Amino acid sequence: MRRKQLLAGTGTVAALSSLGIGVLGAVRGHAEATGQVTAAPPSSTVFTDPDQTHSQFIKTIGESARDLANKNDLYASVMIAQAILESSWGQSGLAAAPNYNLFGIKGSFNNQSVNMATQEDDGTGKRYTINAGFRKYDNYTQSLQDYVTLLNHSMYAGAHKKNAATYQDATKFLTGRYATATDYNTHLNTLIERYHLTDYDKPAGKLVVTTYTVKAGDSVAGIAAQYGVSMSQIVSLNNLDASTMTIYPGQVLKIKEQYVQTQPAAPAATTQTTTNTTPAKPTYDHSHTVVAGDSLASIAKQYKMTTDELKSVNDLQSNLILVGQTLKVR
DSSP: OOEEEEOGGGTOOOTTGGGTSOOOOOEEOOOTTTTOOBOBOOSSOOOOOOHHHHHHHHHHHHHHHHHHHHHTTOOHHHHHHHHHHHHTTTTSTTTSTTTOOSSOBBSOBTTBEEEEEEEEEOSSSOEEEEEEEEEOOSSHHHHHHHHHHHHTSGGGGGGSTTTOSSHHHHHHHHBTTTBOOTTHHHHHHHHHHHTTGGGGGSOSEEEEEEEEEOOTTOOHHHHHHHHTOOHHHHHHHHTOOTTTOOOOTTOEEEEEEEEEEOSOOOOOOOOOOOOOOSOOOOOOOEEEEOOTTOOHHHHHHHTTOOHHHHHHHTTOSSSOOOTTOEEEEO
16 A cells, blocks of 8 residues: 655644654554544654653543443553654644544544545655545544544454553554554654553553652662662662662652552452451562672562571572572562
C-alpha cells in the first residue's frame, strides 16, 4: 500500500519533537479490508509544547480511552500514544475543532468528512499531492470510539490484550500494519513511558509515592536497605547515574510508587473460607546487580534473605561475586 502523509500546511505538528528523539516520518494508511486509511504527521514540521499542555491533552482523552479500552480488550496506553502521535497533541488541523479526527482515519463518519491535501508515495520515494476526504467527528469521544471499531477488526487482533501480553507487544504488532515506519513502536513506547500512560491501563485510582530526604552520610545502598527495596529501583525512579549513584543532602528521592485503586471493588463471591497455616513459599522475581562494595551478606540483609538462601537461589558454590553480576533476590 502506498504511504500517505498529511501536508504541513494542514497544521499538523510533530508530536515527538519536544522529547528530543526525532520526528516520525511518513506513515502508511491502513485497514485494507475495511477501506479505512490514516495519514500521519509530516517529518518536516517541528513543534515544542510545554509538559503542562501535554498533560492537559492526556487528561482530556484519558478517561474515555481507559473506559473504551477496558470494554474492548485494548491497551488505553497505546490508544492515547497513537492519538498523541497521529494528531500531534491535538494540534493538527485535522484533529482540532471542528474536525476532531485524532487518528487520521480517511472516509466519512455519519456522512461527515473534510477534504485536506495529502501526499502520496509511489513506492520509489517520489511524492505527489492529492486531496482526500477525512472523517469528521463532533468530538474526541466519537473519534476514540471509531478508532476502537477499527481496532476490533480481525486484522488488528494482535493488538488486543488476549494476544498481546504487554503494551510493547501491542505496539510491535501495530508496526508495519497501522504504520509502515519501522520504528513506529519505538515512538509509541517512548510516549507511553515518558508520560506514564500505563496508568490508564489500570482501573481509575491514584499514584501514591513514598519519598525520602537525603541526609549527610546517606547512601543509596543504605536507603534501599532501610525501606526494603532494591538500589536499582531507587536509581530508576530518580534517574540517578547507575555507575556512581551520587546523591546529596536535601535531595528528595522517590523510594517506591504504588497505584491505589479508587473504584469500588466488585463484590466478592460468597465462599467458605479455610485457614491455611502453611507459610507462603518465597518468590525470587526481582534482581540485584552487584556494585563495588557489595558482599553476599550485605545483599542478603538488604533483601531479607540468608546468605545460604541467596547462594542456593543463584547456584553459587562460594561467596565470590563480581561487579556487574546479576543475582536473583526476593
